[in-house]
Amino acid sequence: MDAETGTGLQALGNVGVVGLGLIGGSIALDLRQQGVPVTGLVHRDRTAARALQRGLVDEVSCQPSCLSVCNTVILALPIEALLKPEPTLVEALPRDAVVTDVASVKGAVLEVWRHRHPRFVAAHPMAGTDQSGVDAGLSGLFQGRPWVATPEPSTDPQALARVKTLAEGLGSEWITADAGCHDQAVALVSHLPVMVSAALLRAAGEERDPRVLNLAQRLASSGFADTTRVGGGNPALGTAMASRNTAALLKALAAYRWSLEQLEEAILSGHWAQLENELHRTSTLRPGFVEKGSGPITPAV
Amino acid sequence: MDAETGTGLQALGNVGVVGLGLIGGSIALDLRQQGVPVTGLVHRDRTAARALQRGLVDEVSCQPSCLSVCNTVILALPIEALLKPEPTLVEALPRDAVVTDVASVKGAVLEVWRHRHPRFVAAHPMAGTDQSGVDAGLSGLFQGRPWVATPEPSTDPQALARVKTLAEGLGSEWITADAGCHDQAVALVSHLPVMVSAALLRAAGEERDPRVLNLAQRLASSGFADTTRVGGGNPALGTAMASRNTAALLKALAAYRWSLEQLEEAILSGHWAQLENELHRTSTLRPGFVEKGSGPITPAV
Numbered sequence: 001m002d003a004e005t006g007t008g009l010q011a012l013g014n015v016g017v018v019g020l021g022l023i024g025g026s027i028a029l030d031l032r033q034q035g036v037p038v039t040g041l042v043h044r045d046r047t048a049a050r051a052l053q054r055g056l057v058d059e060v061s062c063q064p065s066c067l068s069v070c071n072t073v074i075l076a077l078p079i080e081a082l083l084k085p086e087p088t089l090v091e092a093l094p095r096d097a098v099v100t101d102v103a104s105v106k107g108a109v110l111e112v113w114r115h116r117h118p119r120f121v122a123a124h125p126m127a128g129t130d131q132s133g134v135d136a137g138l139s140g141l142f143q144g145r146p147w148v149a150t151p152e153p154s155t156d157p158q159a160l161a162r163v164k165t166l167a168e169g170l171g172s173e174w175i176t177a178d179a180g181c182h183d184q185a186v187a188l189v190s191h192l193p194v195m196v197s198a199a200l201l202r203a204a205g206e207e208r209d210p211r212v213l214n215l216a217q218r219l220a221s222s223g224f225a226d227t228t229r230v231g232g233g234n235p236a237l238g239t240a241m242a243s244r245n246t247a248a249l250l251k252a253l254a255a256y257r258w259s260l261e262q263l264e265e266a267i268l269s270g271h272w273a274q275l276e277n278e279l280h281r282t283s284t285l286r287p288g289f290v291e292k293g294s295g296p297i298t299p300a301v
Numbered sequence: 302m303d304a305e306t307g308t309g310l311q312a313l314g315n316v317g318v319v320g321l322g323l324i325g326g327s328i329a330l331d332l333r334q335q336g337v338p339v340t341g342l343v344h345r346d347r348t349a350a351r352a353l354q355r356g357l358v359d360e361v362s363c364q365p366s367c368l369s370v371c372n373t374v375i376l377a378l379p380i381e382a383l384l385k386p387e388p389t390l391v392e393a394l395p396r397d398a399v400v401t402d403v404a405s406v407k408g409a410v411l412e413v414w415r416h417r418h419p420r421f422v423a424a425h426p427m428a429g430t431d432q433s434g435v436d437a438g439l440s441g442l443f444q445g446r447p448w449v450a451t452p453e454p455s456t457d458p459q460a461l462a463r464v465k466t467l468a469e470g471l472g473s474e475w476i477t478a479d480a481g482c483h484d485q486a487v488a489l490v491s492h493l494p495v496m497v498s499a500a501l502l503r504a505a506g507e508e509r510d511p512r513v514l515n516l517a518q519r520l521a522s523s524g525f526a527d528t529t530r531v532g533g534g535n536p537a538l539g540t541a542m543a544s545r546n547t548a549a550l551l552k553a554l555a556a557y558r559w560s561l562e563q564l565e566e567a568i569l570s571g572h573w574a575q576l577e578n579e580l581h582r583t584s585t586l587r588p589g590f591v592e593k594g595s596g597p598i599t600p601a602v
Contacts, residue, residue: 200497
């Protein structure tokens with residue numbers, strides 16, 4: 001089957017996956033299970049051996065030249081490595097291959113990559129767990145999750161179509177958006193919650209009265225656990241998000257600060273009917289973001 | 302067995318439960334399952350009929366005089382009703398009965414109740430679901446959950462011991478604390494998260510660019526769902542918490558605002574090592590509040 005015109009995953013041809021952590025490993029597993037040949041490129045011999053042992057790849061190498069046989073290359077590197085790519089990696093990418101990435105920030109990635117490869121497609125599969133490394137990859141990770149591509153006028157339409165085939169072949173919902181829109185939306189629903197949640201952990205955890213702190217620790221229940229979950233996550237990830245999506249995150253933080261001030265002002269003034277209205281309005285906003293069915297558990301008064 | 306010296310739940314004697322919603326109904330169910338006779342007092346005939354039908358109580362009435370046979374009375378009313386008790390209810394409480402409550406705010410409750418009954422014990426079982434009403438009560442709701450009492454120097458020690466018997470008989474962890482400490486701790490881990498979470502819903506839900514808003518709604522995942530869960534809860538409950546624990550909540554909000562400003566300042570200044578340190582510190586604070594095992598799910602970068 002011709003690699004460019006096939007409709008199934010076979011259209012990807014030989015696939016190279018650069019980095020076999022959570023996202024790269026999961027993509028590789030799903031592709032292999034559907035019969036697509038996968039070559040992995042990793043940094044360390046030990047990672048290479050483990051990737052073979054786990055059956056993530058057909059072939060694996062620490063030499064970028066292994067990509068020469070690939071028709072499609074997925075850059076599944078940590079964002080810092082993606083934004084400062086090794087020249088040997090860039091040189092090893094076949095010029096006629098389709099190259100795509102998986103980073104959660106698209107503006108910064110396009111700045112670096114739009115001139116580095118003629119068939120680059122910026123993309124972001126929105127899926128994950130809290131695991132990382134070569135043992136983290138799972139099959140079925142992308143099933144039902146959004147896979148956002150942020151094409152530009154200069155993006156090769158056939159390359160874009162091939163990344164769509166990849167995303168849909170792994171069960172994802174395909175979405176295209178402007179990179180700026182994507183980065184602002186992700187700042188609101190993914191990067192801002194990390195800061196909001198981390199600040200809550202600090203406010204509670206740095207309570208100065210040891211009696212209050214001790215009691216707060218004993219009384220914290222599912223509401224506190226849920227609200228602080230993303231703030232207790234990987235500090236390096238949170239920092240990478242903030243440093244690579246700074247303008248959008250600062251804009252989101254400003255909107256957040258304004259929202260919180262409205263609530264605080266109502267409390268300070270004792271405008272309880274207004275506070276109840278505000279909380280009612282926020283409760284009606286949630287279903288737009290969160291499927292029904294995953295109902296809230298609220299603490300009892 | 303003497304009601305005052307028994308060690309099991311029989312020491313409670315006849316129990317009156319005022320209000321048969323989530324908390325009152327759950328207490329009643331657990332008590333009856335252990336053979337303790339329960340009399341319910343409710344407002345409406347229809348609630349009374351349903352309570353009997355569900356087997357929550359042995360007897361039920363809409364007349365406060367039904368409490369005259371009770372040795373222990375649990376006031377499981379909504380906080381507003383508890384803080385403005387009907388005179389007929391107060392008059393109907395036997396003077397030698399032990400009277401306790403279940404509200405999440407203790408300072409305001411003590412102000413109202415410490416002079417209204419000689420054997421009043423302020424208490425707060427920390428358990429709940431998002432359900433309410435006469436159909437909400439569940440057996441086993443308090444198993445393994447904290448049950449905090451906030452005795453004062455004037456609190457009757459025998460009355461306090463009887464409430465401890467109740468709490469432990471229902472499987473709770475018994476904690477005593479100063480009311481002010483309790484209210485500040487609950488502000489930090491329960492009332493503050495509601496405001497923090499509601500403000501996040503507003504910041505995202507009131508995004509003015511419709512393309513960004515639409516994309517944010519499609520991309521919101523488990524991290525956003527978790528962080529906004531308590532903010533999307535019952536507006537009347539959130540308002541009652543804020544209006545009855547105002548000083549402690551405002552103090553908690555001030556601490557929160559300061560914490561968020563530290564993070565925002567690091568982002569604004571591009572002090573990434575400092576931001577990573579801060580996020581590392583917050584991630585180490587979380588296990589003090591949340592048992593291990595309920596691990597975080599963080600979005601992928």
